[in-house]
Amino acid sequence: MPEFRTTPGFRDLLPPASTRQRAFVDVFAGLVERAGYDLVVPPMLEDIGVFERLGKATDVVTKEMYDFVDKGDRHVVMRPEQTASLCRAFVEHRPPTPWKVWYAGPNFRYDRPQRGRYRQFDQVDVEVLGTDDPEADVEVISLGWRLYEHLGLRQVTLAVNSLGAGDDKARHLEALTSFLSQHAGDLSTLSRDTLARNPLRVLDSKRPDDAEIVAAAPTIDQFWSDESARHFDAVLAGLRAIRIPFVVQPRLVRGLDYYVRTAFEYVGGTLESAQNALGGGGRYDGLVEALGGPPTPGVGFALGVDRTLLACDDEGVFPPPSRSVDVFVVDTTGGRHATVLADRLRASGWHVERSFDSRSMKSQMKSADRSGAEVAVIIGADEAASGTAVARPLRTDADQSTVELDVLEQHLDSILTTVAPVRDASR
RNA sequence: GUGGGCGUAGCUCAGCUCGGUUAGAGCGCCAGGUUGUGGCCCUGGAGGUCGGGGGUUCAAGUCCCCUCGCUCACCCCA
Structure with a gap:
């Protein structure tokens, strides 16, 4: 512990x-x-x-x-x-x-x-x-x-x-207290304590022993x-x-x-x-x-x-809302590209995640899968050198494709609209 | 405040009846199988003051006492 x-x-x-x-x-x-x-x-x-x-x-x-x-x-x-x-x-x-x-x-x-x-x-x-x-x-x-x-x-x-x-409430309380006091002997021990403290609450008793007395007690509607x-x-x-x-x-x-x-x-x-x-x-x-x-x-x-x-x-209603990650950025060159790209894509309104600690591609892909992301955007040494990124759909059988970084948003738009129906409208 | 049940790995739990080698499983995590690709599978690894303290015993996760915590119910309910 x-x-x-x-x-x-x-x-x-x-x-x-x-x-x-x-x-x-x-x-x-x-x-x-x-x-x-x-x-x-x-x-x-x-x-x-x-x-x-x-x-x-x-x-x-x-x-x-x-x-x-x-x-x-x-x-x-x-x-x-x-x-x-x-x-x-x-x-x-x-x-x-x-x-x-x-x-x-x-x-x-x-x-x-x-x-x-x-x-x-x-x-x-x-x-x-x-x-x-x-x-x-x-x-x-x-x-x-x-x-x-x-x-x-x-x-x-x-x-x-x-x-x-006011008066009707008071008269009911008086009548109720007097009735319950007369029948106190028939109430459960716990309800007798309640009676001394707060007579109204005896009416709330769910104990079977009290059912008969409670049912017979004067109710407020007679005093309105x-x-x-x-x-x-x-x-x-x-x-x-x-x-x-x-x-x-x-x-x-x-x-x-x-x-x-x-x-x-x-x-x-x-x-x-x-x-x-x-x-x-x-x-x-x-x-x-x-x-x-x-x-x-x-x-x-x-x-x-x-x-x-x-x-x-x-x-069985009202389950917790599920996170819907749009993009997971995988970066095997140290993580700076992921920082830049995640910032850029988030600014465009997407829900974007990434990993830390320079983990292996396999490990990052695993994280991407478990995050529930629709698409993994992958940047390795080759992509970093050529100013491109690989966009790999994770929830469909569609092939991955290499795209120029400056058209990445357009490309994501085209594949995300078919996979994820609605993107954050506030972007 | 009163009573019952339960505390063993990050989580869910087995082991306790009837004390006896290095305390296990599943899931999760990490790594590898695949030197640039998730899921399924396989292999390996990390991770434990067995809630805490005391007692009995050659020996305690296991038995006894105390204590703390969790939980369920009662009480109360604004």
Whole structure:
């Protein structure tokens, strides 16, 4: 074993996983930017206060944060999520509303790593701040859904609920707490602990022992105010209007206090474990205010990149993009010709590779083959002396030919267009 | 934080049950067969503190203890 390794829960992303992750973010960025969302890049380090406003479940949550005191005696934290950072940025800069933004980047949580969960993990998210129009909820939910469609995932379920707001949310919580307390004896030990900490989350229990009590517990839909019901109906109607299928799930909850009204989750169909949520979000109308800003409604979602890619693996979709090398320059005269020619051909827009260390022609040809290049351009002593190069197709039976260096591009064009249909249009 | 599985070559693993010469295979890498040409094939080569420490023993990759790491699940999930 090497002396130094990544610390627990952290990892190096190497190809092809790294290129696939970037391709994933590219798909996401293209999708949301077409919808008018702008990139905002908040720092990874925040004052811990930003995340202590997330609600009373904070005690538990704090234990899983990467926090420390820096050299200036500031208590800081590697951000555990992006939404609160973006809301902090909103308060700090007060941009015009509605503020439609997206971001993709790493977050940190100090918990035990397992499948699809690392201490540093990437999420992509969108947020809309400054409007409580239910159509904004619909737009946000649709963007997540369309992303899964673009990726080719078919076994994703959209679950939606309304958590209510203000009085109706409070009355439901009261009724739920009282009901669960009365039946605490019938709950699993673990759920009794959860009840003491965060009663809403008991509804999320997947333990068979709890099924009966959870099924009988009062659900939020019995407590909705007219306003909450109207908002939720509008969201559902909007989803129907753009033909996005959903399941209303009255027991869907969110762990943090700031969520109100719309809550939703995208649930994967292939991950059979207790954590099959690929992503989720909802309305957080009180968060900006809690961070010291003006009353500002907000809605957004965050999707776990690792978990979504795992779901892609399970469904056999979204493979990593393959490199397509156009030309491999083989130079047996020391390598300088390869340097010059590679530079020249790259400037013309081709994907060009070469080898180093003056290796044998056989070795360089082998590298050329393995690079996947369409054509090997070979320069040996004879070619160097006569100002020519040999162009040898590697993927067809066509003969190689010797061409003058000043017409090399033309020649490559003629053989590459028949072999490789599209060349980089930006050249 | 709790529990299970696993740590042997760059990678995937065999060897451990029942301790016994220089610790193996496939893939990958390098070179040669072909003194200027990839793929397929053949030959050769480099590459190992058997995760680390301690113990038992004449002898430990193999048995025992501890430890670190990986992994899966639970807990938690913003």
